[in-house]
Amino acid sequence: VVWRAGGKGVNVARILLALGAETAVTGLVGGVTGGMLRSDLRTAGLADKLEEITGDSRRTLSVFDEGTAHTAIFNEPGPTVGPREWQRFIDRFIDLVAEAHAVVLSGSLPPGLPVNSYAVLIDVACKLGVPTVLDADGEALRQGLSGHPTLVKPNLVELESFVGRSLRFPNDVVEGIAAMRKAGSETVVASLGPEGLVAVTPEGSWTAKPPESVVGNPTGAGDAAVAALTLGMLAGTPWPQRLADAVALSAAAVCMPVAGAFDAAAYRRFLPAVHVEAR
Amino acid sequence: VVWRAGGKGVNVARILLALGAETAVTGLVGGVTGGMLRSDLRTAGLADKLEEITGDSRRTLSVFDEGTAHTAIFNEPGPTVGPREWQRFIDRFIDLVAEAHAVVLSGSLPPGLPVNSYAVLIDVACKLGVPTVLDADGEALRQGLSGHPTLVKPNLVELESFVGRSLRFPNDVVEGIAAMRKAGSETVVASLGPEGLVAVTPEGSWTAKPPESVVGNPTGAGDAAVAALTLGMLAGTPWPQRLADAVALSAAAVCMPVAGAFDAAAYRRFLPAVHVEAR
Secondary structure, three states: OOOOOOOHHHHHHHHHHHOOOOOEEOOEEOHHHHHHHHHHHHHHOOEEOOEEOOOOOOOEEEEEEOOOOEEEEEEOOOOOOOHHHHHHHHHHHHHHHHOOOOEEEEOOOOOOOOOOHHHHHHHHHHHOOOOEEEEOOHHHHHHHHOOOOOEEOOEHHHHHHHHOOOOOOOHHHHHHHHHHHHOOOOEEEEEOHHHOEEEEEOOEEEEEEOOOOOOOOOOOHHHHHHHHHHHHHHHOOOHHHHHHHHHHHHHHHHOOOOOOOOOHHHHHHHHHHOEEEEO | OOOOOOOHHHHHHHHHHHOOOOOEEOOEEOHHHHHHHHHHHHHHOOEEOOEEOOOOOOOEEEEEEOOOOEEEEEEOOOOOOOHHHHHHHHHHHHHHHHOOOOEEEEOOOOOOOOOOHHHHHHHHHHHOOOOEEEEOOHHHHHHHHOOOOOEEOOEHHHHHHHHOOOOOOOHHHHHHHHHHHHOOOOEEEEEOHHHOEEEEEOOEEEEEEOOOOOOOOOOOHHHHHHHHHHHHHHHOOOHHHHHHHHHHHHHHHHOOOOOOOOOHHHHHHHHHHOEEEEO
């Protein structure tokens, strides 16, 4: 049994830190589980900028079955956040963003938060001139798009849920991406598991495919892609190289048994072998 | 999501307390989870006589599916107990047993404990003239029997695992019980779910069957039976009445969504309707 501070935002932060980026984690935590989470973040070397709430932070359980290589995931719903706690968080967020080069908004919203929370936060960052990357699902994603994030990274399930139908690779996926761009984000990078990434941006469109099918734990693969895309955005890396990097890092994350980590040797091996194609 | 201090011993203690018996809980706990467990015991009004260890107490997760009414249970292995911690526990156990009227030894042994731990503890109680009730499984049960507990309460799975073959009710079960008596416990009460209890004692043999098949959560039903059998032993209640009580309380525990509790109205309704028969 291994326990550690988790959640998509924390996974992205761990990867960013491992890649040498100065990274702070914010969000809403509370109770005994919140205390464990904070202490684990400190151990990992991540700056703890979390806002304390009265509710108890949730736990999730992943059970890996060695026989079938399947993972079952049980997510608790999480504590309800009060309106004053949310307002305190926004105040803190403003101070943090004022010092940041980029903001990643990742994961589901806890009960009690307004469903347009991501749009509110993206708007804050936008006004401060700080680019944003959004990785969310369902209504939080839909409403978040109206805040005009710099980049949004749906996976296939999120894209399908957004357009309300199943999408076949590649043409349907590109249609789904177009709908998402229309909803508010100029740049959409969809992560499609073994098919890699499809990016549609104002600078052009690309597909990027991993060199080999990687067996392992896919949890956290999307978070690794988000980390790479964020750093590429800050560095102004040309899109083909930026996407290759994201695909290689994502595949190297699948090699690891836990989310928020990647196999550095696999990353180096995969990187030159990613196949990027303009569309 | 509901969390609470659990484990078979705690379940038995909660029932004993609800039945008006002065009850203390001992065992080995540690870490953050151990702290939560202790605070929950205090809330429940149980005397906390737990011994602190350096490892972190385990958690178990029960997931109830409303559609199928099935419960999936995930048990962590628990922390490894060091030899000094085990010795400190024995010292404490001796002091506690010296003040007790009965000892219930219930549940699995954490990693690091000698497999004959229950035999050692039963021997301590025996020398102090305090009767013991054992409810364990596998090797912990097998070796525990050599300490000669006053009563042992296997369920069907435990009985089958003890004899190494599947047992049909009632004749095979009685054979299994005979084998268990031979191994060290004069009194064996087997709990067989909807079939109720089969008791083989120096005073005679009985079956006791619940009045109706009860739908609910069977976790903790055996613990309720253990609590009733322990109080019946202390009061010297005649066996037929003692078994009827245990069957009714056990069925009333199935009515509750959590272990360590029973539906008092159902208990009163079931009690006169339990069918006890001498064998």
